[in-house]
Amino acid sequence: MKIADFGLSKRVEGNTALRTQVGTMAYVAPEVLGIFTLEDLALPRGTVPVYSMAVDIWSLGLMVYRMRTGQAAFEESQDLSHFVILRRPLSKELLRSHGASDGCIKFIESCLVPSPRERPTVDKLVGDAWLGGLAVIPSPDPVENEQ
Numbered sequence: 001m002k003i004a005d006f007g008l009s010k011r012v013e014g015n016t017a018l019r020t021q022v023g024t025m026a027y028v029a030p031e032v033l034g035i036f037t038l039e040d041l042a043l044p045r046g047t048v049p050v051y052s053m054a055v056d057i058w059s060l061g062l063m064v065y066r067m068r069t070g071q072a073a074f075e076e077s078q079d080l081s082h083f084v085i086l087r088r089p090l091s092k093e094l095l096r097s098h099g100a101s102d103g104c105i106k107f108i109e110s111c112l113v114p115s116p117r118e119r120p121t122v123d124k125l126v127g128d129a130w131l132g133g134l135a136v137i138p139s140p141d142p143v144e145n146e147q
Contacts, residue, residue, distance in 0.1 A: 026072045029058035030084045030114065033077075037084055037115045054116035057125065061111025069098045073112070084114040103130035 030036070031051045065073040071094065074080040082088045090112060095105050107130040113119045125131070 025077075026066070026074075027059040027062045029055035029116065030080055031055065031116050033080075035081055035084050037087075040115050040117065052116055054119040057111050057119045057122070058116070060125075061108050064104070064111070065095070065108050068100045068104060068108075069094050073108075083112075087114065101130070103128075106130065 029051065031040075032055055062073055065071075073090065074083065083090065090109060092100075092105055095108070100108075107125075107128050110120055110125070110128070
């Protein structure tokens with residue numbers, strides 16, 4: 001599955017830094033908004049403003065949450081700040097009331113880890129039992145297809 005907001009897309013090659021603070025508010029990762037865990041803020045100066053592809057894992061978790069409940073996980077920016085900075089737990093009641101299984105809830109929680117350094121990679125997520133242990137199929141290189 002590929003999900004993209006092509007209005008914000010960027011070709012990422014090698015060590016391309018990701019710094020632009022744009023995104024759809026309901027799905028944007030906290031680090032894009034400058035919201036960091038206290039542990040991440042303690043990292044050496046110069047490493048905090050650049051974010052990684054972990055932002056896509058966060059967005060995936062929020063999309064699955066919304067698909068399951070019909071609501072945003074963080075209605076207010078203050079809710080997001082409290083989740084990341086104060087490490088408030090994600091409310092599971094709404095997910096359970098909409099029939100989310102324990103596996104689904106664990107998958108969402110694994111995507112919504114406050115620190116991007118601790119979020120799973122795509123390779124790890126595709127092996128999740130809730131997804132049925134999907135295999136990663138490499139995407140064809142769009143440049144090769146243009147020839």
